[in-house]
Amino acid sequence: MADLASYIQKAEKIVFFTGAGISTESGIADFRSPGGIWTKMKPIYFQDFVADEQSRMEDWRRRFRFQKEFDAAPLNDGHRAVASVLNSRSGLGLITQNIDGLHQRSGVDDASIVEIHGNGTNASCLDCGLPMSLQEAQSLISKTGESPKCGDCDGLVKANIISFGQPMPQDKVVEAEKLALNCDLFVVLGSSLVVQPAAGLPLLARNNGARLVIVNRENTPLDPLAHLVLHSPLGETLKKALEKQPS
Ligand SMILES: [Zn+2]
Structure with missing residues (x-):
């Protein structure tokens, strides 16, 4: 000391x-260590996020849930x-x-x-990089029932965190x-x-x-x-x- x-x-x-x-x-909660979240909840890999709408929706649900926990943490x-x-x-x-x-x-x-x-407090288009706030993503999801797409190029929008399998x-x-x-x-x-x-x-x-x-x-x-x-x-x-x- x-x-x-x-x-x-x-x-x-x-x-x-x-x-x-x-x-x-x-x-x-610790994400990666033994006993951490990923031993109880299967991580969503980047390639699954890109390939599959269900994976995207699950990724967003987790994102909003975690962000709420982060914001409330002292x-x-x-x-x-x-x-x-x-x-x-x-x-x-x-x-x-x-x-x-x-x-x-x-x-x-x-x-x-x-x-x-990365940082989970904001999101962006995977194709053109156009930023989107988490609130906007959330309101698009509740409006359309689908994962949010870029307003400019229709690309997939993802929170700005690095997922497993993402460079x-x-x-x-x-x-x-x-x-x-x-x-x-x-x-x-x-x-x-x-x-x-x-x-x-x-x-x-x-x-x-x-x-x-x-x-x-x-x-x-x-x-x-x-x-x-x-x-x-x-x-x-x-x-x-x-x-x-x-x-
Ligand atoms: Zn775009």
Whole structure:
């Protein structure tokens, strides 16, 4: 803990990398881990969304349900600590695997966040990219009884999250790599670091000379390479570390 406090204090360019673990402390279910939602509910793959109207409708039903949960979820000390560091002189940026929008709600500027798995609070046309709000999608569905289509080109509209089987947007990957290469402290919070290419980012930072800190409940494959590993609750750990900072 004292080490984490001193790393944060000495660092000049801090990047956070957050996964489901930071949001489970807000009561949001973890999607991918054992016991998570995908072990109880079959994920809808991208190719099924594109091919099949029933899959699309089910995807939208889940989207609206999850979004309601996300909007109702309270922020926790982890989100607040991340926002406070990022809004200080040493904050460089945030890479997140989460799609719940809680970092934005905690006061992190949109421009400082790279959402590598996308964002569920808006949607767009898969063909031409024309944006559509979630509300508009919902009202189209209740009006027509069908999944929403693009008003410009009649293409399929999908929430802006990366589904299983859907390629990661290359511009996000490049942005995330840039952050990893430019920081002097890379802090992983609540990610098991098994999903690629996200899991390569801490390594990229470390091999480029940054300190690597991992705070996660379970072991991760990169633990042996980190300068500091804490298997403790995120919110509490970060809050205590920041309290040790001279103001
Ligand atoms: Zn379109």
